[in-house]
Amino acid sequence: MDVLKGAVDFVQNKTKVEINQRDIEKILSALNSTNHFWEVIFLSQKPFAVVRETINYLISIDFVKTDESGNLILTEKGKEFISANNIPVVKNYTCSYCEGRGIVFSEIKDAYEKFKEIVKTRPDAIVEYDQGYVTEETAYSRIALMIKKGDLVGKRLIVFGDDDLVSIAAALTKLPKEVIVLEIDKRLVDFINQAAKEHNLNLKAIEYDFRNKLPDDFVKSFDTFTIDPPETIEALDLCFTRTISSLKGAGCAGYFGLTNIEASLSKWHEFQKLLLNKFNAVITDIIENFNHYVNWNYLLPSLESSLTFVNVQPKLNWYTSSMYRIELVKDVDIKNEYINCELYIDKEAILYKEN
Amino acid sequence: MDVLKGAVDFVQNKTKVEINQRDIEKILSALNSTNHFWEVIFLSQKPFAVVRETINYLISIDFVKTDESGNLILTEKGKEFISANNIPVVKNYTCSYCEGRGIVFSEIKDAYEKFKEIVKTRPDAIVEYDQGYVTEETAYSRIALMIKKGDLVGKRLIVFGDDDLVSIAAALTKLPKEVIVLEIDKRLVDFINQAAKEHNLNLKAIEYDFRNKLPDDFVKSFDTFTIDPPETIEALDLCFTRTISSLKGAGCAGYFGLTNIEASLSKWHEFQKLLLNKFNAVITDIIENFNHYVNWNYLLPSLESSLTFVNVQPKLNWYTSSMYRIELVKDVDIKNEYINCELYIDKEAILYKEN
Structure with a gap:
């Protein structure tokens, strides 16, 4: 052909x-x-x-x-x-009841209703930090998955970067022992801490830049982490250096989204090798299209595309990612130090500009 | 603690x-x-x-x-x-509509109804080949997943070992270009070929022992494979040597089940490394509890357990496995030769007997 x-x-x-x-x-x-x-x-x-x-x-x-x-x-x-060439029309085989996630969150419906109220006044997504948050259903499906897998009830959860506000979603269930957020955007840190205060949640957000070493008392300190990492290999390596460092040891788990939109399967392959070979993690779940992102308002302006077919307002939540769960199979020792890194852009990034 | x-x-x-x-x-x-x-x-x-x-x-x-x-x-x-210690009761977060798979198969319902009729006279599972087949819903969910992922319509599918009869399930949809089965159990080979004849399916089963080299005209010949491998590392290595050899090249896909019941996460870790490092495959999906196995009749007798709590008749389909999908990211060259191997039993196998 x-x-x-x-x-x-x-x-x-x-x-x-x-x-x-x-x-x-x-x-x-x-x-x-x-x-x-x-x-x-x-x-x-x-x-x-x-x-x-x-x-x-x-x-x-x-x-x-x-x-x-x-x-x-x-x-x-x-x-x-x-x-x-017998190339088919794409038909819909996705379960509409759970949006293809396999997970329902009716057990934590009350917290979900409260969450929807709270996030109404959330800060807007901004391009500077590559934000673009998930739907409320996504956030609660992720929490339900953590509960189902035994990673939330009575556990210490750390959230790395939280434009999704999953920390609030988790804390509202009253199930985790404690929730900590590390976030670079002061607007979000303030919003989360304000919500924690108003709703009496066991939740604390702290300003943090990934490039800096992890605060010492957070090293080997958590049962579970969650993150939505930028998708360059360099950024993934840095993010997982931090997230894996925060886990207590073998049996602890991590949750994160990874797209096919900014990461080719070749990049997935390279990244999976990193997880397995460098970080002693095993992949236990990959659920396609689990995470649905709301269309962020800075998309079209920042693309600056001259192509008419690109310059159309999206009419669906087209940006989705697969939900990964990983688990440490062996303890791993990682140096906790400053690492410099260009976080967000490589040639597969949507906002990559050709010279 | x-x-x-x-x-x-x-x-x-x-x-x-x-x-x-x-x-x-x-x-x-x-x-x-x-x-x-x-x-x-x-x-x-x-x-x-x-x-x-x-x-x-x-x-x-x-x-x-x-x-x-x-x-x-x-x-x-x-x-x-x-x-x-705040150890919770397990609550149910699984979507009951799709049994947690995220996939529905209403688009291929007619084939499914026909399938249910055909399999009524299937051969019994026997211990000699570590059989134990999946439910009909599982088989069709797997077919739906293949269609959704672009791996079935107009494609050549090879099924390695088919006590599940997914080859018949696939061929009944009339969507694949061709379906080939390699199977060691002559009863199944005959059953599948008989069904192919009766229902005019583009499907052929051939007697084959995994240890033998792949028939030459099957090397680099298929778009998609499916297998339910035995779960010793040795057997997994052998099975994937055969299955990966059968694929045309980069972009081709494989489907298989892997349990947590006969394979610890340490074994998963070792096996995933094999997939990534040796076979140039990337893992695109892992869907927990996708495959539901019917309780096989040789279980309790072959366990020969003296423990009263083990010697109880199972009252649910407790044996499940995760559905993996992998995709080749690069072509890979594999020697096609006879390999000897103890296929089924290691210390994590259910039928492992202590000395």
């Missing part, structure tokens, strides 16, 4: 992301199912830049065209290829 | 499986929720031998006693410890 090979070469050359012909097939399958760019990303679960450049290639060979509203439309030529 | 430490030492010494105090906590939490041995395993998701020896230890220190029917009952001393 020369089209697929041509697309791989073009996209790889443009994005420097390692991809294969099946990635292109998945994007074609998504284009066979929607005309909305952000939904193509959601359905194909391929990196933003890979989807964008694949579409640019498909436009250049007259498989796809765009209309004046930025919709993506398959041409006759495109449709013929798709039909000849 | 000396009790937990004592339990870890005792169990580790008895089973030679690496465990930690949180494993014991999880078993205590399960004992706080049911008095049925097989449900303790299901709720704690710890290896059979670890659960059995933990209970033996707890009986020896008068935390647990058994009644004449083999029920497990917490003593006052046990209850006090559980309360003092």
Whole structure:
């Protein structure tokens, strides 16, 4: 299939992301199912830049065209290829009752209702810290997962960066022994501490920059951590140096989201090796599309894209991530020291700008 | 907590499986929720031998006693410890609509109904090949997952060992290009080929022993594989040598179940390293309790246990496994040759007999 090979070469050359012909097939399958760019990303679960450049290639060979509203439309030529190669329409196999997470949180419904009230006045997401928070259902599904796995009741939980406000979600259940938040954004630190005070929660937020060493009394001190890390390998390495350092030892667990949108499977592979080989962690769960992020308001302006199909207002929560749970299988000794690091941007990041 | 430490030492010494105090906590939490041995395993998701020896230890220190029917009952001393240490009752956070899988298969309901008819006359599970098949809902959820992930429609699927009859489930949807089964048990080979003939399916089963090299025309020949491997590291290494060899290359995918019942997290860790480092595979999904196995009829007789709490008829489908999906990120070259290997039994296997 020369089209697929041509697309791989073009996209790889443009994005420097390692991809294969099946990635292109998945994007074609998504284009066979929607005309909305952000939904193509959601359905194909391929990196933003890979989807964008694949579409640019498909436009250049007259498989796809765009209309004046930025919709993506398959041409006759495109449709013929798709039909000849048996590329399917994406059908919906996701359980609508739990949004595909497999988890329900009716047991902690009261806390959830309170949470929805509290977060109404949350600070806006800002680009400086790569924020973009999850839905309230996501937050409570994550808490339910932690309870189910034995990682919350009576445990000390540490939250690294909390634009999602899962610390408040956790503390409202009254189940953890204690919840600590480390967060760089003073607005969030204040918001969380204010909520803790008002609602009498065993919860404390502290201003903290990941690059700094972990406060000494937080080393080997927690049962469970949660984090939504930036997705460069450098940042992941730094984040897990901190998070793993905070755990008491073997049997302790960590929760975090990882996307397919800013992290290719090659990057997943590299990152998983880091978890297993460097940090003595085993992966116990990966649940796709568990975390649903609310569309953040700085997206389109900061993209500065000249492509009409990119410059369309998203009409769904297209940005999702897989929920990982890891568990330490052996204690691990990690140096607790300052580490410098460019946190947020690599060539797979949405906000990466070509020179 | 000396009790937990004592339990870890005792169990580790008895089973030679690496465990930690949180494993014991999880078993205590399960004992706080049911008095049925097989449900303790299901709720704690710890290896059979670890659960059995933990209970033996707890009986020896008068935390647990058994009644004449083999029920497990917490003593006052046990209850006090559980309360003092904030060890919770296990509550149900699993979505009942999809049985926690996140996947529904209504799109392929017709094939499912046909499947239920066909499997009524399936051969019985036998101990010789470590059989024990999944429920029909499991089989169709697995097929739905493959479709959702783009791994079935128009693809060549290979099934390694098929007491689950997922090959028939897949072929009945008419979605794959072709389905091939490699299976050691002639009864199953005949059953599958008979079903293929009767229902006009693009499906063929072939007698095959894993230790033999893969038939040459199956090397680098398939888009997708599925397998329910035996869970010794040696067997896993062998199985994945065969399954990965059958895949065309990068972007191709594999599906398999792995339990917590016959594989500790230390074994998971070792196995995951194998997948990542040796086979160039990335793990894209791990969905807990996805695969539900029907209670196999040879269980209690082959256990030959003298423990009353073990010798009780299971009253639930307690044997479950996590669904893994992996994807090749790079092509990998594997020698295709005969490999000798003791497939089924190690010290974590249910049927392992102490000397």
